[in-house]
Amino acid sequence: MLRVTIWNENRHEQNDETVARIYPRGMHGAISEGLEPEGFSITLATLDQPEHGLTEELLQNTDVLIWWGHTAHDEVRDEIVERVHKRVLEGMGFIALHSAHYSKVFKKLMGTTCSLLWRVADEKERLWVVNPAHPIVQGIDRFFELEQEEMYGEVFDIPEPDELVLLSWFQGGEVFRSGCTFRRGHGKIFYFRPGHETYPTYHNANVIRIIANSVRWAAPVPDLIIPAPSYGPWPSQEPVPVQV
Amino acid sequence: MLRVTIWNENRHEQNDETVARIYPRGMHGAISEGLEPEGFSITLATLDQPEHGLTEELLQNTDVLIWWGHTAHDEVRDEIVERVHKRVLEGMGFIALHSAHYSKVFKKLMGTTCSLLWRVADEKERLWVVNPAHPIVQGIDRFFELEQEEMYGEVFDIPEPDELVLLSWFQGGEVFRSGCTFRRGHGKIFYFRPGHETYPTYHNANVIRIIANSVRWAAPVPDLIIPAPSYGPWPSQEPVPVQV
Amino acid sequence: MLRVTIWNENRHEQNDETVARIYPRGMHGAISEGLEPEGFSITLATLDQPEHGLTEELLQNTDVLIWWGHTAHDEVRDEIVERVHKRVLEGMGFIALHSAHYSKVFKKLMGTTCSLLWRVADEKERLWVVNPAHPIVQGIDRFFELEQEEMYGEVFDIPEPDELVLLSWFQGGEVFRSGCTFRRGHGKIFYFRPGHETYPTYHNANVIRIIANSVRWAAPVPDLIIPAPSYGPWPSQEPVPVQV
Amino acid sequence: MLRVTIWNENRHEQNDETVARIYPRGMHGAISEGLEPEGFSITLATLDQPEHGLTEELLQNTDVLIWWGHTAHDEVRDEIVERVHKRVLEGMGFIALHSAHYSKVFKKLMGTTCSLLWRVADEKERLWVVNPAHPIVQGIDRFFELEQEEMYGEVFDIPEPDELVLLSWFQGGEVFRSGCTFRRGHGKIFYFRPGHETYPTYHNANVIRIIANSVRWAAPVPDLIIPAPSYGPWPSQEPVPVQV
Numbered sequence: 008m009l010r011v012t013i014w015n016e017n018r019h020e021q022n023d024e025t026v027a028r029i030y031p032r033g034m035h036g037a038i039s040e041g042l043e044p045e046g047f048s049i050t051l052a053t054l055d056q057p058e059h060g061l062t063e064e065l066l067q068n069t070d071v072l073i074w075w076g077h078t079a080h081d082e083v084r085d086e087i088v089e090r091v092h093k094r095v096l097e098g099m100g101f102i103a104l105h106s107a108h109y110s111k112v113f114k115k116l117m118g119t120t121c122s123l124l125w126r127v128a129d130e131k132e133r134l135w136v137v138n139p140a141h142p143i144v145q146g147i148d149r150f151f152e153l154e155q156e157e158m159y160g161e162v163f164d165i166p167e168p169d170e171l172v173l174l175s176w177f178q179g180g181e182v183f184r185s186g187c188t189f190r191r192g193h194g195k196i197f198y199f200r201p202g203h204e205t206y207p208t209y210h211n212a213n214v215i216r217i218i219a220n221s222v223r224w225a226a227p228v229p230d231l232i233i234p235a236p237s238y239g240p241w242p243s244q245e246p247v248p249v250q251v
Numbered sequence: 252m253l254r255v256t257i258w259n260e261n262r263h264e265q266n267d268e269t270v271a272r273i274y275p276r277g278m279h280g281a282i283s284e285g286l287e288p289e290g291f292s293i294t295l296a297t298l299d300q301p302e303h304g305l306t307e308e309l310l311q312n313t314d315v316l317i318w319w320g321h322t323a324h325d326e327v328r329d330e331i332v333e334r335v336h337k338r339v340l341e342g343m344g345f346i347a348l349h350s351a352h353y354s355k356v357f358k359k360l361m362g363t364t365c366s367l368l369w370r371v372a373d374e375k376e377r378l379w380v381v382n383p384a385h386p387i388v389q390g391i392d393r394f395f396e397l398e399q400e401e402m403y404g405e406v407f408d409i410p411e412p413d414e415l416v417l418l419s420w421f422q423g424g425e426v427f428r429s430g431c432t433f434r435r436g437h438g439k440i441f442y443f444r445p446g447h448e449t450y451p452t453y454h455n456a457n458v459i460r461i462i463a464n465s466v467r468w469a470a471p472v473p474d475l476i477i478p479a480p481s482y483g484p485w486p487s488q489e490p491v492p493v494q495v
Numbered sequence: 496m497l498r499v500t501i502w503n504e505n506r507h508e509q510n511d512e513t514v515a516r517i518y519p520r521g522m523h524g525a526i527s528e529g530l531e532p533e534g535f536s537i538t539l540a541t542l543d544q545p546e547h548g549l550t551e552e553l554l555q556n557t558d559v560l561i562w563w564g565h566t567a568h569d570e571v572r573d574e575i576v577e578r579v580h581k582r583v584l585e586g587m588g589f590i591a592l593h594s595a596h597y598s599k600v601f602k603k604l605m606g607t608t609c610s611l612l613w614r615v616a617d618e619k620e621r622l623w624v625v626n627p628a629h630p631i632v633q634g635i636d637r638f639f640e641l642e643q644e645e646m647y648g649e650v651f652d653i654p655e656p657d658e659l660v661l662l663s664w665f666q667g668g669e670v671f672r673s674g675c676t677f678r679r680g681h682g683k684i685f686y687f688r689p690g691h692e693t694y695p696t697y698h699n700a701n702v703i704r705i706i707a708n709s710v711r712w713a714a715p716v717p718d719l720i721i722p723a724p725s726y727g728p729w730p731s732q733e734p735v736p737v738q739v
Numbered sequence: 740m741l742r743v744t745i746w747n748e749n750r751h752e753q754n755d756e757t758v759a760r761i762y763p764r765g766m767h768g769a770i771s772e773g774l775e776p777e778g779f780s781i782t783l784a785t786l787d788q789p790e791h792g793l794t795e796e797l798l799q800n801t802d803v804l805i806w807w808g809h810t811a812h813d814e815v816r817d818e819i820v821e822r823v824h825k826r827v828l829e830g831m832g833f834i835a836l837h838s839a840h841y842s843k844v845f846k847k848l849m850g851t852t853c854s855l856l857w858r859v860a861d862e863k864e865r866l867w868v869v870n871p872a873h874p875i876v877q878g879i880d881r882f883f884e885l886e887q888e889e890m891y892g893e894v895f896d897i898p899e900p901d902e903l904v905l906l907s908w909f910q911g912g913e914v915f916r917s918g919c920t921f922r923r924g925h926g927k928i929f930y931f932r933p934g935h936e937t938y939p940t941y942h943n944a945n946v947i948r949i950i951a952n953s954v955r956w957a958a959p960v961p962d963l964i965i966p967a968p969s970y971g972p973w974p975s976q977e978p979v980p981v982q983v
Contacts, residue, residue: 657899729858
């Protein structure tokens, strides 16, 4: 059974009535409910728990970590960032949702600013599949719509993704690379754009389906032999001038 | 005229007679001499200078930064690392030589451990071109040899390169992705493997040719309009429900 | 001086008054006029010339070939397709414009169907830069608009591009990967979406600028040593059991 | 249960005693025996069968096609090549073994010459993993050796692979990209280098393990909605000037 940890900053839910009304159990709660039929073993973790809820033990027992953060990226302690980053390189899957593009972990994995354009104007987003046989879009039609979402616009300052899976069209005139995969070390990473806190995005069946698919896609491959990272001095396989 | 800064840790040259004999003016000096016919405007900078020789002013006036470090990666101050990283994202080219795979700047740009296998055994390295029309291998034949080099072996823990240009064969039985390109933000990055301090690698004409080619390849594109990074709130191009 | 050949099917211009009015000298003529300030040496070639205007001699003396075709892809003779394909692999740049996605040469280079969705409805296209430091978008702002264009929609059945440079937003609700680079053999290829025959797209300054930039980007690298393709039996560099 | 078809030219086995001795049931037979424990449903097909054994019906019922060919590439009829190519774009996995780099189908999928250097000298090949968490190398250690193999050397004239999984070191001094993945349309493609007919490569446990892994990796994703290819005229999702 896949072990999934859903991490949420969980601040808007405390401070903003609109958000609290849409997500009475938090966005992490809504995602967890959405994933229930998938048969994952799910743990919830939030910023204000000790160690942000991300103990070494939990991460060692997490196959895929889902991350939502926005207003409090800076409050995530650097040692926890290091811990998560290390686990991704060791093979833990990482699903970065929406404003997690600016999370410390995602930026550290990308090596770039991950900056973009934005606008909150209750506008329509239409997400188009561009890689139709990718397991992340299993069961998804050519496109689906979110009646109201925040706009994110290009330039999205990321490295060239390994695979581009989804593109967004926005009512106000912009486009965005909304579903992107990356591999870093042994870990697989999926960035998935939608999810502004004041809209019911994580109640949308297509959004949940894509998150579920991405969890399965990002799960570590079992029975790997080569450790991650794998390094050190190394004996020669063939004769060399200086035997070491 | 391209403005090139060659940065060298410059410690082995002070502490190791072998290195001092091979590189009486330092590895940075040897590279600088090699590049002389290219007509670049070259500045040298080393670890023990104030601000490691990498002032804000110098970086603002550097098109391409060449980096060699090994034994003192940890002594490079984090604020200088940030400064260089920021300039790469803004468009400064970055050529990481040999053990610079473990430099703070390169690891920060990659987001991975950049670990690998190694061995110093006076063995032969043969570098093969795999991308024969790439400007970085202009004037280079199918392969060239270095009679004695350190071995670097896979797994090299980097993101999938944008382009793979050179592969190494080692006498002792290993292979390595020795010439890799990456784009991060506006900046172009080339990792080039050879250059162990106890061998005369930076006196080799093919090595110098590749460094020279990579400098021209990594130089910023002039007349760009979009700043790097480019972000912020953004007005709609088309009508949206909430005018912002 | 870069030697550019502009190839146009040149049929709509003969058969359709609207097209003839917008492009009295043909689309190839309009592109040629647009490129005039660039200082290229330009040759025009069309379908109805002997050998479609693409003699072996002309191709041997062409650095970059620009291609526009639509209604008569099937009339392009297979031997000429082979000839062009071979020259691209040898290093000639290839710029595929608009409906050239379905040209025999482009499909042969891609290995896929290159299919897509389409609609002609006088709608607006807005092209966004996603790779802002790429030489192909030198001098181009974050986006530019074409008041009326044909819609092309995803899924665009191409291999994952080496680089994604431009994305289109369409008024009717679709998105498209409008500027894509590929390398095949020694040749560089740029697919550029706009250019429906009933709209004055090739009179647009941004479109012409991008075509001009792409020509410079796709030009062969001089002084290459390794022939393309490079193959055959090969003597060993090191001792092997059977000396061959 | 995965439905796998193993296609073999099956000529060397008839004409060369050495090959017949190593592969009494043909290379296809040896691969089939190796894959037996995997629980695939396996069909064998060879060049000299009617339709080369690749009927429309069989291909419609094949999830992954494994291909070995060498001396008789030209005898494969173009209509069968078209049939296989189409099925790959529709989602059938394709595993190209060794000299299948020059098969008509593989070249058509790549769009390049797929040329390379070669030598038969009974020399050692050592295959190194460069992407250690890829499912294709599940259960494979850092490297494995084949005591005698044909040498294939770079430049291998293929498009930049989506993922590079394995690199080969050859005793005679060359290197090669020996495990490469590509996506074309809905289909996943793996090129795997080893397998010269005069050596017992397909009796090697690591080679069989990699082929088995690649079959699972290349299998079509179920429950896809978007057909391949997906194209045609398309109604607008938003108001446009001309309603179509």
